[in-house]
Amino acid sequence: MNLSKGLLARSMVAVAVVACLAVQFVHPASANQRQQIIEKITSEAKTLDQNFPGFSADRGKALFLSRPATGKPDTPSCTSCHTSNPSNVGETRAGKEIAPMALSKSPERYGDLEKIEKWFRRNCNSVLGRACTPVEQGDFLTFMFSQ
Amino acid sequence: MRPIPAFRLIVAMGYPWFVVGIETKPADIIMDYRLHSDPDRLAVEPPVKETLIWDLPLRLFHWSMVCVVTVAALTGFFAPVGWLDVHTVAGYALSSLLAFRLAWGFFGGHFSKFKTFPLSRDRVIKHLGQIIARKSPAHIGHNPTGALMIVVLLLGLIAVVLTGLVTLGGQEKLGPLAFITSYKIGHFSKELHEMAAFAVVGAIFIHLFGVFVETRVFKHRVIQAMVTGKKVTVGKFLIPKHRNGAPRGVILSLLVPAVLIAGGTVLANKTPAGWKLLEIPAVYASECGDCHSAYHPSLRSAGAWQAVMAGLPDHFGEDASLGQKTAGRISAFLQANSATTFDTKVARRVGRNDTKSLRMTDTPFWKKRHDEIDDAVFRMRGVGSKVNCNACHKDAMSGRFGDANIHVPTGDK
Numbered sequence: 001m002n003l004s005k006g007l008l009a010r011s012m013v014a015v016a017v018v019a020c021l022a023v024q025f026v027h028p029a030s031a032n033q034r035q036q037i038i039e040k041i042t043s044e045a046k047t048l049d050q051n052f053p054g055f056s057a058d059r060g061k062a063l064f065l066s067r068p069a070t071g072k073p074d075t076p077s078c079t080s081c082h083t084s085n086p087s088n089v090g091e092t093r094a095g096k097e098i099a100p101m102a103l104s105k106s107p108e109r110y111g112d113l114e115k116i117e118k119w120f121r122r123n124c125n126s127v128l129g130r131a132c133t134p135v136e137q138g139d140f141l142t143f144m145f146s147q
Numbered sequence: 148m149r150p151i152p153a154f155r156l157i158v159a160m161g162y163p164w165f166v167v168g169i170e171t172k173p174a175d176i177i178m179d180y181r182l183h184s185d186p187d188r189l190a191v192e193p194p195v196k197e198t199l200i201w202d203l204p205l206r207l208f209h210w211s212m213v214c215v216v217t218v219a220a221l222t223g224f225f226a227p228v229g230w231l232d233v234h235t236v237a238g239y240a241l242s243s244l245l246a247f248r249l250a251w252g253f254f255g256g257h258f259s260k261f262k263t264f265p266l267s268r269d270r271v272i273k274h275l276g277q278i279i280a281r282k283s284p285a286h287i288g289h290n291p292t293g294a295l296m297i298v299v300l301l302l303g304l305i306a307v308v309l310t311g312l313v314t315l316g317g318q319e320k321l322g323p324l325a326f327i328t329s330y331k332i333g334h335f336s337k338e339l340h341e342m343a344a345f346a347v348v349g350a351i352f353i354h355l356f357g358v359f360v361e362t363r364v365f366k367h368r369v370i371q372a373m374v375t376g377k378k379v380t381v382g383k384f385l386i387p388k389h390r391n392g393a394p395r396g397v398i399l400s401l402l403v404p405a406v407l408i409a410g411g412t413v414l415a416n417k418t419p420a421g422w423k424l425l426e427i428p429a430v431y432a433s434e435c436g437d438c439h440s441a442y443h444p445s446l447r448s449a450g451a452w453q454a455v456m457a458g459l460p461d462h463f464g465e466d467a468s469l470g471q472k473t474a475g476r477i478s479a480f481l482q483a484n485s486a487t488t489f490d491t492k493v494a495r496r497v498g499r500n501d502t503k504s505l506r507m508t509d510t511p512f513w514k515k516r517h518d519e520i521d522d523a524v525f526r527m528r529g530v531g532s533k534v535n536c537n538a539c540h541k542d543a544m545s546g547r548f549g550d551a552n553i554h555v556p557t558g559d560k
Binding site: 072073074075091092093094095096118121122123125126 | 436437438439440460461463464465466467468470530531532534535538
């Protein structure tokens, strides 16, 4: 009797854990994950500038819409592929669709720090010809989160 | 009129000698049929009767053949490559019809049997002489040159079907011969297929010309006979037994194409030679597939893939750098399944052709095959660029690039 009760309880826990994992998989990236990512970039920014006041969506927007043309010739700006409206579907140079950058349009975005770092590494180099600063990264994300 | 020697020599040279000997029945049966086609004599000499000469299976065969050959010729000579599936279906239908006709030539109606064909060389030469002298008698079954024409047409169409199947197997990796046919054999066979097809078209025109001469010059109602099956005959009439070959002959003759279709279906389901279904690793699909379609590894050589992977920080104008571990896994997959491990058209003509730029769009074959496509098509929404293979090649992900799976989008730009 005792044994079966324990078994029941344990299997219920197991089901609950599996369910949580499953939800994690299909669920859009959580606000919590985004917060953690912002916090990490904030701490990076603060190591460079102790008085760093915080990220700005407006600066992020300006960066997104700017045309630095200091990177590779085929990608003078973010908008070359993402279009000038973050809510639009973009297109890679190879013709593949890019899901909108705006969080409201692509809630599955911005949950994976590794992925965010990969694309900043690649695309900042392609567009700017250099790595993005933590401030630029944070501004950019803050702008996209607001869209 | 006896043919002059030179004319006789020309006929003799063009005569397919291997058909000599098919005819076993002497001329006497033919002599007993007095065929009437002169309307004036019809009026004055009645007991005329209509006799069934071309039975229903033969007539169905003939007119089905007309339809199927028309479709096959139109799709083969004129249609864009994307019509290959229709062309192939016509080819399969053609092979079934031919199989039926060959069987019907042994088990079928009297006048359809090959052994009743008046095919001897002397008979053909005599008939040609009669045609030139404009004194050609009506024949109850096939006339000698008509019979020879049928042999030529059947042999020509068999050649077309066989070379077509080899081409389909080698170039497209489709059909009953795909499991055994290399790309090179298929490519060579395509030349033969085209030659045979032109020869058959020529033979069809000669056939039609013969029918024209029969109906217009000699007033033999051969077209009507092929529709109703009947010819008007007078006089004593020898009707051989089992004239219509039914029902045993029909069953036997349908059995041959049925067996062929069944066997062909089994063979067509075997894995083609030089092509295999690849399991695309998730890391390749996501890392490379984020920006462009995850190209089939057979599209580039192992050396070219190595160069591509080494140059990721400047990947055709963009930084596509990857972590070392991820890059290593992707590289291993690409090397193991590069163009030399496939024998498809695209692996042979594009994949194994290294270009300095590493681009597949710089290979001569790619350029040749896409030169008629307007630049605007490549800029269309849903296409976007020349390297978005999937936009038109619906089977690009499998590395097959079959002609039948090409669907160039039209629509607004």
